[in-house]
Amino acid sequence: MANFSDAEREIYGKLADYLIPSWKDRPAATSVGVHRHMLDEVLRIRPDLEAAFQRAIARCPGQDISKELNALAREDNAAWTALTTVTTGGYMMTDEARAAVGYPGQVAPPYDPNETPEYVTNGMLDRVKARGPIFRDTRHLS
């Protein structure tokens, strides 16, 4: 796995914050570490993204970010996709970003399978039944 220099991480951080800036109560990409531990974590999970991600940061030195990223997206789609996947993937794995968007993760909410569902008590399902069968029968063809 690649070791990124501080300078590379700093450049990537600028790009990441352009893609995901701070907004309302939501943190910016670098404030949850997408350019630091999360970058390493994402590339550990998805080593296949590394080469295209490296291309992206090599092409976008962060001088005129809008121009660089628009050109990247137009001219090297794989690098652009790797850059955005690494950024959003890393961001959304952090506790801070998840808390800000109200996402507990794919947790298992408890439920009671024997509870009568609302669509039964409020008559919605009965209305479907009352309309009767809607399939075409074929018994006459056999």
Add this chain to the structure above:
Amino acid sequence: MARADQEADVLIIGSGPSGAVTAKLLTEAGMSVVTLEQGTWFDPGDYPGDKKEFELAAGKQWHPAPNVRDRERDYPINTSESDVEPLMQSAVGGSATIWAGHWVPFLPSDFKVRSLDGVAVDWPFDYYEVLPHLEAVEKLVSSSGTRGNPGYPEQAGYPTPQIPIGKAGMKLAEGMDKLGWHWWPGLNAMPSIPWQGQNPCARRGTCMFGCPEAAKWSPDLVLFKEAKKYGHRMIAGARVSEIIYDDNLSRVTGAVYIDQNGRERKQMAKIVILCANAIGTPRILLNSKSKRFPDGLANSSGLVGRNLMMHPFGLVMGHFEENLESWYGPSGQLINTLQFYETDESRGFVRGAKWGGMSGGGPLSSKGFVGSEVFSDNGRIEDHWGENWHKMIESKFGRTALWAIVGEDLPEESNRVEIDADLVDSDGIPAPKIIYKTSENSRRLLDFHAERAKESMEAAGAKSTSVAPQMRESGWHLLGTTRMGNDPKESVLNQYGQSHDIPNLFIFDLSAFPTGAGANPTATLMAVAHRQATHLVNEARNVEVA
């Protein structure tokens, strides 16, 4: 020289749902059965669904397309001439390790499309003949659901109660209720209470990347463990290169396979049953050439590989004001509808589609509409990133319910599986190429259904909708490449899945289906495999074996 193992009564190739039902019934009937499976065992602990990284892993290691995963156990498929990318898994349990568990039996009309609509072909048997087998496999898969759906003829109930449809399912149902359209709580192959060794579905919503709870039914969890008790032998990591045909006996005698250490071996058997799916099965047949079958085994009709169907697939999302917690499962269908399933020629196409109602999924699924899609309309990245990205997440993530539209495509001989001239798998075995074009009927069908689905979202109160009338990576359902029929010139198999050409060769996977219906096929696949295996048990003495 290949090493030959002891002769079995039956050799099954492929361990997905079709192979699993077959192995269970035949071993229970006292036959000696060996299954060869190119994939290996997965452990529920390997699945990413309960880990933070699940959506990232879903983009590569757990992607449903073998061409994207590119694992050594997968075989590559040339899809350069296909509108749709085929999806599957190579593992003990087959594609059902990553299936969504939507349990949607075909309808009576699906077996009679020639008689009813004047298109394609009728099946050699009808819905009512399959029904008892359907009821049997509904118990095997520990299904959960609600009895009495007027979309179907009356039938037995399901072993476990309905899983909650959640806020997203309720939203979708409200839209249908307003319009007076059919809907029904989702029937799924996953129990809501502990059942037959499966845990209850915990609504994690990650079924398509493997169920980390060991709740969703897949063959490796239950059926193969049971079959083992009766002496079933599973050889995992065994990739079949060809079926052995004896020109003197005019029978198949077994198969050649490459084991996990790269050694060539033989498994001999009196009967061979292919369950390698509608791409894997014709690939094996087309790779098995002999003096009598220079164009591929059991191919005197020339139809092996022909009539590939992949179900045109559309997606309509509704984005709502309220928080629907739309990352919760099951995924699994929350609800479904058959409102527009049957043919109505005034719509400008024949046949129809089932819609499955699902949750929008995790946060990265919200991004699916931007990222690399941005420049499809010459936009600027700023239209979708920066503050706009946050706004998109705020308005879509957790607030999205969707209709997954599974349409019927009619069999066409030009849609086919061939052997690619150059491509090989990691064992050097020639790999398949598929040629598949979406027909005009399918296009019209998808456009019509997408419009109706959008209307239902609006009736449900969606503040905006996103419509993808056709997705390329949607080849979940592979059907039709060695079809059943009564006429040996027009079909490869008879009504029991037995080759017209070779009496001890059978095919029980979706390749055998003459038409594909507009519904997820695995319920009917397992029911038909149950019918065929039952027949084989009853008739075993009369099958002319090797």
